[in-house]
Amino acid sequence: MRVNGKEVALSKNQKLVDFLEINQYDIRKIAIECNGEILPKSTYQEVILNNEDRLEIVRFVGGG
Amino acid sequence: MELIINGKKTELNCNTAFEVREQIGNLQDIIILNGFQIEENCKVKEKDSLAIIRKGVLPKRDELESMMMARHTPNVHKKLKKGKVAIAGLGGLGSNIAVMLARIGVGQLLLVDFDVVEPSNLNRQNYYISHLGMPKTEALKKQITEINPFIQVVVRKIKVTEENVKELFSGYDVICEAFDKPEMKSMLVNTALAELPDIKVVSASGMAGYDSGNLIRTVKVMKNLYICGDLENGAEVGRGLMAPRVQICAGHQANMILRLLLKIEEV
Incomplete structure (x- = not known):
């Protein structure tokens, strides 16, 4: 799988929410595009990742 | 001739x-x-x-507009005058971006914020002592009228939520995300990209402190999402927001919005 342009090895049938937790992403502060489409937060629980997926994960920090 | x-x-x-x-x-x-x-x-x-x-x-009003337009590159001005930009959050980023877009002559601006101007805003936001206690929407609209009276400004004093994103922002070319809290940034970006498939979002992440200004940049991270900032330095205890980096970031956002209105999608 590719995440933000980098190759990432996946364990079999990994759930997106587990991947996010292992990599310390705070679900409340990110946006994810999967294969060119924005992924609604309501679907994070159901999504199972596979090796062909291309993810773009944006992490927002405070300030404005 | x-x-x-x-x-x-x-x-x-x-x-x-x-x-x-x-x-x-x-x-x-x-x-x-x-x-x-x-x-x-x-x-x-x-x-x-x-x-x-x-x-x-x-000068008289009609002469004033042509004199102001004279400083804009001719074909660019026509496109900007047709531009419709919504700014969500009128703090250090949003207030400065609104003023820049007014100066270049973007025709229609929507200003959204629920808050009033307070003393702790003056270190980086485009307000004066005379605006204290005034809704940010009104304080900014007043300034824009003084800078460029030919711009149509719509204000909404309201908190942006998942439920009202579509109603607030549909019909605009670009949404400028200029919130302070990362949860709000994430909420707006996620909702707008999912519910308004034709809209471009120019967001900001990472402009606190006084690290090198050169670390602040514009990145196209998704099909319709641009992020400006150093992507790392959040505001926190011991690392506050200061006018120079906030304005550098605001400048990046305003310039990307200008490019998008001219149909240039590369950063």
Whole structure:
């Protein structure tokens, strides 16, 4: 799988929410595009990742 | 020959810009020829656009617009005047971005914020002591009217939520995300990209402190999402928000919005 342009090895049938937790992403502060489409937060629980997926994960920090 | 002088088609028998000034105004008047202020004499040709501006004199409203337009590159201004930009959050980013977009002549601005101006805003936000206690939407609208009265400004004093994103922002070309809290940034970006598939979002992340200004950049991270900032330095205890980096970031956002209105999608 590719995440933000980098190759990432996946364990079999990994759930997106587990991947996010292992990599310390705070679900409340990110946006994810999967294969060119924005992924609604309501679907994070159901999504199972596979090796062909291309993810773009944006992490927002405070300030404005 | 036919020239456009202060916005009006004018028939004049002149070969140079200085000859035009001699006929229309005074020796001290400023000359703007096709969007550029000239100091040395230039030849003029058919259909050239000249603004002859007298210093220190308040022009009439129709003349004022053509004099302001004179400084914009001609074809660029037409496109910007048709532009519709929504700014969500009128803090350090949003207030400065709104003023920049007004200065370049973006035709329609929507300003959204629920808060009022308070003393802790003055370190980086585009407000004055005289605005304290006033809703940010009103304080900013007042300033924009003073900077460029030809801009249509719509204000909404409201908190943006998942439920009202579509209603608030549909019909705009670009949403400028200028919130402070990362949860709000994430909420707006996620909801807008999912519910408004044609809209572009220009967001910000990472501009606190006084690290190098060169670390702040614009990145196209998704099909319709651009992020400006250093992507790392969040505001936290011991690392506050300061005017220079906040304004550098605001400048990145405003410039990306300008590019998008001109149909340029590369950063």
